[in-house]
Amino acid sequence: MGENRVDAVERALLILDAFQEGRTSLSLAALAQETGLYKSTILRLAGSLERFGYLARDDRGVYHLGPSLWRLGSLYRRSFDLEEHIRPELRRIVEATTETAAFYVREGAERICLYRLNSPRSVRHHLEEGTRLPLDRGAGGRVLLAYDGCPGEPYEDIRRTGHYTSLGERDPEIAAVSVPVFDSAGRLRGALSASALLGRFGPAARRGAIEALKESAARLRTSLL
Structure with missing residues (x-):
């Protein structure tokens, strides 16, 4: 696959x-520092990216x-055909916990926050x-790894309990x-999470959040085809 690449395209993506x-x-100097270009x-590559709407430059x-x-990004999210099912569950989780709820999917060695609903609290x-x-x-990442078959701990425990606390x-x-x-x-579609400031997310709050998450996951299992 090494020959199937275009250096100019890879530099633009960089x-x-x-x-x-x-x-x-990012300034031009910052871009040069970040990319090594x-x-x-x-300037040449950015001109093309600007013309196609992938970059903008201010005055x-x-x-x-x-x-x-x-x-x-909007097309990417819609391609999962999940939004109409996930967003109502995020609302239920936030209502139950008053904390931030998110849905993650795996992409390679990373996870992406595909949908989220932030906590209504001013500090969140x-x-x-x-x-x-x-x-x-x-x-969220640990759960995705566990159900993608990652061996050992904490993944064995996650598969046994059905949740993970970070x-x-x-x-x-x-x-x-x-x-x-x-x-x-029975296919893994992602991970539902609730997150909060550590100081106010004590054991009781975490237990309540896990219960709300599992209830949402159970509903999704019946609605997602």
Whole structure:
């Protein structure tokens, strides 16, 4: 497969990958530092990305992601045919817990927050749809690994109990609980999670959240084909 690649395309994608959570605006110098590309190369590639709506540049010369990525992201989410089933369950979880609820899917070595509903509390764990997070840290990632067959602990325990609790595992200030979501054919479709500030997500709150998550997962198992 090594010959099936185009260097210019890969460099353009490298520019887009430089934008991450917390790095949504990047100068030319910052892009050069993040990608290792020459500024002249970035300017040429960025011009094409701008023309097709994948990048935008403000009057200061700072680059931002363009609207074409939002369009593709929306198409990506709809391609799972899950939204109409998942979003009502996220509302139920938030109503039951008053904390942030999210649905994750695996993509390679990462998990993607496909859908989320943030807590109504003013101080909360805030997530954005499309955020990429590691698989091997955090409740949602651990659940996805467990039900993809990852051996050993904690995965054996997750498969035995049907849930996982993360206490400051990915972020020292965040706690989360997660359960798997299967469809009516028994296929793994993703992981439902509830997350909150560690200091207020005590054992009783976590038990209540796990119960709400499992109830949602049970409903989804009957509705997802």
